[in-house]
Every structure is written in C-alpha cells, then in structure tokens.
Amino acid sequence: MRKYSVFAVAREALRGHTGWEPQWASPEPRKEYDVIIIGAGGHGLGTAYYLAKEHGITNIAVLEKGWLGGGNTGRNTTIIRSNYLYDESAALYNHALKLWDGLSQELNYNVMFSPRGVMMLAHNIHDMQGFKRTIHANRLNGVDNEWLTPEQAKEYCPPLDISRSARYPIVGAALQRKGGTARHDAVAWGYARGASDRGVHIIQNCEVTGIRRNPDGSVAGVETTRGPINAKKVGVVAAGHTSVVMQMADIRMPLLSFPLQAMVSEPVKPIFPCVVMSNTVHAYISQSDKGELVIGAGTDQYQSYSQTGGLHIITHTLDAICELFPMFTRMKMMRSWGGIVDVTPDRSPILAKTPVKGLYVNCGWGTGGFKATPGSAHVFAHTIARDEPHPINAPFTMERFRTGRLIDEAAAAAVAH
Amino acid sequence: MLLIHCPYCEEERPELEFRGAGDAHILRPTNIADISDEEFEAFFFLRDNVKGLVYERWRHIHGCGRFFNAARDTVSDKFVTTYKAGLPRPDLSPAPKATETTVETYEATEGVAG
Ligand SMILES: Cc1cc2nc3c(=O)[nH]c(=O)nc-3n(C[C@H](O)[C@H](O)[C@H](O)COP(=O)(O)OP(=O)(O)OC[C@H]3O[C@@H](n4cnc5c(N)ncnc54)[C@H](O)[C@@H]3O)c2cc1C
Ligand SMILES: [Zn+2]
Numbered sequence: 001m002r003k004y005s006v007f008a009v010a011r012e013a014l015r016g017h018t019g020w021e022p023q024w025a026s027p028e029p030r031k032e033y034d035v036i037i038i039g040a041g042g043h044g045l046g047t048a049y050y051l052a053k054e055h056g057i058t059n060i061a062v063l064e065k066g067w068l069g070g071g072n073t074g075r076n077t078t079i080i081r082s083n084y085l086y087d088e089s090a091a092l093y094n095h096a097l098k099l100w101d102g103l104s105q106e107l108n109y110n111v112m113f114s115p116r117g118v119m120m121l122a123h124n125i126h127d128m129q130g131f132k133r134t135i136h137a138n139r140l141n142g143v144d145n146e147w148l149t150p151e152q153a154k155e156y157c158p159p160l161d162i163s164r165s166a167r168y169p170i171v172g173a174a175l176q177r178k179g180g181t182a183r184h185d186a187v188a189w190g191y192a193r194g195a196s197d198r199g200v201h202i203i204q205n206c207e208v209t210g211i212r213r214n215p216d217g218s219v220a221g222v223e224t225t226r227g228p229i230n231a232k233k234v235g236v237v238a239a240g241h242t243s244v245v246m247q248m249a250d251i252r253m254p255l256l257s258f259p260l261q262a263m264v265s266e267p268v269k270p271i272f273p274c275v276v277m278s279n280t281v282h283a284y285i286s287q288s289d290k291g292e293l294v295i296g297a298g299t300d301q302y303q304s305y306s307q308t309g310g311l312h313i314i315t316h317t318l319d320a321i322c323e324l325f326p327m328f329t330r331m332k333m334m335r336s337w338g339g340i341v342d343v344t345p346d347r348s349p350i351l352a353k354t355p356v357k358g359l360y361v362n363c364g365w366g367t368g369g370f371k372a373t374p375g376s377a378h379v380f381a382h383t384i385a386r387d388e389p390h391p392i393n394a395p396f397t398m399e400r401f402r403t404g405r406l407i408d409e410a411a412a413a414a415v416a417h
Numbered sequence: 418m419l420l421i422h423c424p425y426c427e428e429e430r431p432e433l434e435f436r437g438a439g440d441a442h443i444l445r446p447t448n449i450a451d452i453s454d455e456e457f458e459a460f461f462f463l464r465d466n467v468k469g470l471v472y473e474r475w476r477h478i479h480g481c482g483r484f485f486n487a488a489r490d491t492v493s494d495k496f497v498t499t500y501k502a503g504l505p506r507p508d509l510s511p512a513p514k515a516t517e518t519t520v521e522t523y524e525a526t527e528g529v530a531g
Contacts, residue, residue, distance in 0.1 A: 244468050
C-alpha cells in the first residue's frame with residue numbers, strides 16, 4: 001500500500017493523478033477463512049482491521065450484501081461523544097473516543113475527526129437534574145463533560161437563542177468539548193484500506209443466506225449468494241439485519257429494527273460551530289465541512305426494514321430546529337434518507353459470544369453506534385481472537401436480558417443517542 | 418405516513434391518530450412468579466423481528482381509543498389486514514413474500530445518500 005502524504009499529492013499532481021492505486025482489493029472468495037465477518041460497515045471492517053493488526057489473524061473475509069459502508073455507517077449524522085451515564089457505557093464509549101483521537105494517523109487516512117464539542121441543551125428542571133447527574137457520574141469516570149450556564153452556552157455556540165421568550169427556553173447545557181463529528185464514509189474506507197493492506201478479503205455484493213453448523217453445533221461457515229464459505233469463527237456485525245442473520249443460527253435476539261432518518265440542507269458558509277442536541281424537543285444539528293446542516297430525526301414507531309420512514313418524523317424535527325434556530329427557517333433541505341437501526345430493550349449494545357460456539361455478535365447499537373466504531377471494533381476483535389471478551393465489553397452480553405443485569409441507558413436518557 | 422384501517426371505526430385514518438404497541442399475540446404467563454429466567458426473557462425481551470409478515474398491536478389513541486391487531490409486511494410497510502383484539506391470528510398463508518424490491522427507495526433508484 002502506498003502511503004498518503006503531502007508528497008504523494010504533490011507527486012500525483014505533477015503526473016496527472018495517474019499513479020493512485022485502488023484503496024482496497026476485490027478478490028474472489030476463498031473456500032475457507034479463519035474468520036468471517038458478516039457486514040462491511042465501520043464496525044465490521046474495523047473488527048477485521050484490528051484482528052489483522054493486533055491479533056495477527058489475516059486470513060479473514062468481510063462479507064457485505066451491498067457495498068461497503070452502505071448501511072448505517074454511510075447514513076448517520078456522525079455525532080461522536082462518550083458522556084454516557086453508566087460506568088460500563090462510559091468505559092466503552094470513552095475507549096472509542098480515545099481511539100478517534102489519532103485514528104487518521106493510525107489509518108493514514110483522513111477520517112476528518114473534528115472534536116468541535118457536543119452540546120446538549122437543557123430546557124427544563126428535569127433536563128437540568130438529569131444532565132448534572134450525568135456530569136458528576138462522568139467526572140468520576142474521567143469522562144469529559146461540563147455544565148454551562150445559558151450565557152456560557154451562547155458564547156460557545158452563538159446561534160443559540162437564550163432569551164426567556166424563546167419557544168423552548170434554554171436553561172443551561174452539558175458540553176463535551178472532546179466530542180464532535182467525523183467523516184462517516186472515510187471511516188469505512190480507511191478501515192477497509194488498512195484491512196485489505198494486511199491481507200483481509202473484502203467481498204461486496206455477497207449476501208450471507210445461511211450459517212453452517214458442525215454436528216456438535218459449532219459454526220462451520222456460511223452460505224452466501226456466491227456459494228458456501230467455511231470458517232471456524234463467524235462474527236455477525238449486521239446492524240439492522242442482525243435478527244435476520246442470527247435467525248439462521250436459530251437464535252432469537254432482544255432486538256427490534258426501526259427506520260431512523262436524517263437530512264442535509266443546501267450548503268452554506270460556516271455558521272454553526274459545534275454539535276447541538278436537544279433531547280427534549282428532539283433535534284440534532286451540526287454543519288458538515290461541505291457546509292450542509294446535518295440534521296437527525298427520530299425513529300418511526302413501528303418496526304420496519306423499509307429504509308424509508310414517515311415524512312411526519314422529519315417535519316417534526318424540522319419544526320423543533322426552526323423554533324430553536326429561527327434563522328434557519330428559510331434554509332432548503334436537499335436530501336433526506338433512512339437507515340434501519342437495531343434497538344435493544346436497554347439501548348445498550350451487545351458485543352459478545354453467543355450460545356453457538358464460534359459465533360460472535362456485535363449489534364444493538366441502535367441510533368447511536370457510529371461514535372463507538374473504533375472502540376467497538378477493537379474490543380470485538382479481541383473477543384473473537386481470544387474467544388473471550390475484553391474487560392471493556394464483558395458486561396455487554398446477551399445473557400444480561402436473562403439475569404436482569406441491564407445497562408439501562410434507555411432509562412438514563414429516554415431518547416435516541 | 419401510514420394509512421391504517423381501524424377495525425372498530427371501520428375507516429382508514431392517518432398514522433398520526435395511532436400508537437404502535439409492538440408484537441401481537443404475546444400472552445403474559447398467568448404464573449409469572451413461577452416461570453424460569455429463560456421463560457421470562459423469551460416472553461419479555463426476545464423478539465422475532467421478522468423481515469416480512471408481522472402481527473402487531475396498534476391503538477387508535479386519537480380516535481376510538483381501542484387496541485386492535487394488524488398484519489403488516491415490514492419490507493413494504495403495507496398492511497395486509499387489521500382485525501379486532503381478541504380474534505386469533507388470521508391464516509394468511511400463502512404468506513405474501515417479502516422482497517427487497519417491493520419498496521422503491523431513494524437508494525434503490527438514486528444510489529446512496531448522505
Ligand atoms: C439516520 C441515522 C443517524 C444516525 N446518527 C448517529 C449519530 O449521530 N451518532 C452515532 O454515534 N450513531 C448514529 N447512528 C447509528 C450508527 O449509524 C450505527 O450505530 C452504526 O453506523 C452501525 O455501524 P455498523 O457497522 O454496525 O452497521 P452498518 O454500517 O449498518 O453495517 C452493517 C452491514 O451489514 C450488512 N449486512 C446485513 N445483512 C447482511 C447479510 N445477510 N450478508 C452480508 N451483509 C449483510 C449491511 O448491508 C451493512 O452494510 C445513526 C443511524 C442512522 C440510520
Ligand atoms: Zn378506531
């Protein structure tokens with residue numbers, strides 16, 4: 001793999017950009033691999049990358065039914081933060097946040113991680129109490145998060161209207177300065193390039209249609225639209241389709257799949273300096289480096305695989321955005337789209353071994369797993385390589401829904417992340 | 418937005434009048450204190466999350482206020498039928514086959530967004 005650098009750009013500029021290589025190879029699938037990863041989103045590709053880099057396992061295939069990064073990885077609003085309430089979550093998301101810092105150097109690929117700050121608005125006494133509780137819990141866990149008065153919030157984010165007469169008055173905010181955004185596609189592409197360079201096969205347009213088992217019940221491989229492929233270890237990283245894939249191994253999951261939508265506006269000059277989230281009125285907004293306002297909406301109320309979602313869901317969010325930022329009322333929205341997110345009852349992910357030997361699952365990230373991509377991939381690679389969880393993901397089992405040891409971020413936030 | 422036929426009002430009304438209430442035909446065990454953790458998990462947390470035909474509960478909360486059941490295809494989001502609460506799951510075999518192509522999405526026609 002040729003390294004990207006300022007010299008490479010200069011060299012290619014001089015020779016008409018004829019020397020760039022494809023970023024990853026597109027090989028024919030082998031008959032057998034040591035590890036198969038189902039799903040080439042950020043989490044799946046990252047898992048393959050860390051398996052190769054940190055555990056010396058390079059005979060890996062990442063199988064993708066569509067194109068890599070075409071799932072939720074390429075559809076999300078890219079908000080990155082780690083200020084979750086519970087110890088288990090704080091450890092997991094903060095592990096990811098530390099890896100985001102330096103990921104571009106690690107991958108030699110500009111993932112455009114931009115720690116511009118994530119601000120969560122408090123509109124009422126309940127928000128205030130909830131955020132302060134989280135801030136204290138975060139402080140004890142060494143997670144960056146601080147309370148701002150309305151004036152301090154406005155200083156950090158001038159477009160805020162902190163007047164008492166605002167439709168949704170702002171009584172303060174929680175700010176994670178180290179949070180921010182990253183370029184979603186670049187995360188998938190960077191991990192794909194790094195994995196491919198280490199010998200990992202990335203096989204697109206290859207849908208897994210069955211999971212093959214040995215007589216003793218352990219995993220033998222998968223059936224795909226490109227024929228059977230053997231492997232002793234299979235990692236399922238299929239986001240919204242996890243239930244469908246796990247069903248192939250006769251495992252029922254504590255998951256429901258919902259459409260989640262987002263949209264972008266026409267591009268404008270820099271106007272919005274950070275990420276602002278308002279859980280109470282349900283609006284998330286930031287500005288991309290291209291200049292578009294990136295706005296996240298909520299999930300539909302019914303389970304679905306339709307990757308669309310109702311129009312009233314996005315207009316509801318736009319109503320809130322226009323109330324919070326009246327200056328955006330005349331902006332035009334350019335595109336909206338949906339992804340299918342896999343939601344657990346406690347809104348925490350599952351990163352674990354399964355009852356089937358050799359089968360591992362990384363799912364349940366729901367509306368908020370992009371932020372966790374490097375951390376999730378890192379500890380999941382460990383889980384597959386060692387056949388035991390990393391201490392950070394050890395609490396994120398499937399069995400917690402039997403034992404009752406939930407990690408109840410649903411109750412902690414009561415909204416999408 | 419979905420258009421939903423309320424079997425009580427016998428009218429097709431916009432989704433905004435309704436509240437989705439999850440899988441239908443899940444019976445709460447009458448001996449809830451005696452069942453095992455596995456049984457409780459299966460009753461309370463595990464779901465089939467079917468890609469295809471699902472049976473689910475809806476409530477016409479801004480209309481007659483009543484709960485009823487529906488059979489819906491989760492790929493096209495089309496309702497196959499709705500029926501009153503308490504009625505058994507209707508036999509819809511041969512089940513409508515869910516195909517990826519039943520819904521024309523932006524992505525299907527224009528490529529990936531965002
Ligand atoms: C609109 C929207 C906004 C969001 N906003 C945020 C946000 O601001 N911050 C945040 O942290 N998170 C956000 N999320 C959530 C985040 O996008 C996801 O949690 C994360 O990207 C999941 O990554 P993944 O790699 O697990 O899944 P994906 O990127 O979805 O990858 C899974 C892959 O598996 C493939 N697959 C499925 N079944 C099969 C099969 N049978 N065979 C082969 N391949 C298969 C799929 O095609 C897909 O490419 C948002 C999600 C959406 C939809
Ligand atoms: Zn009615």
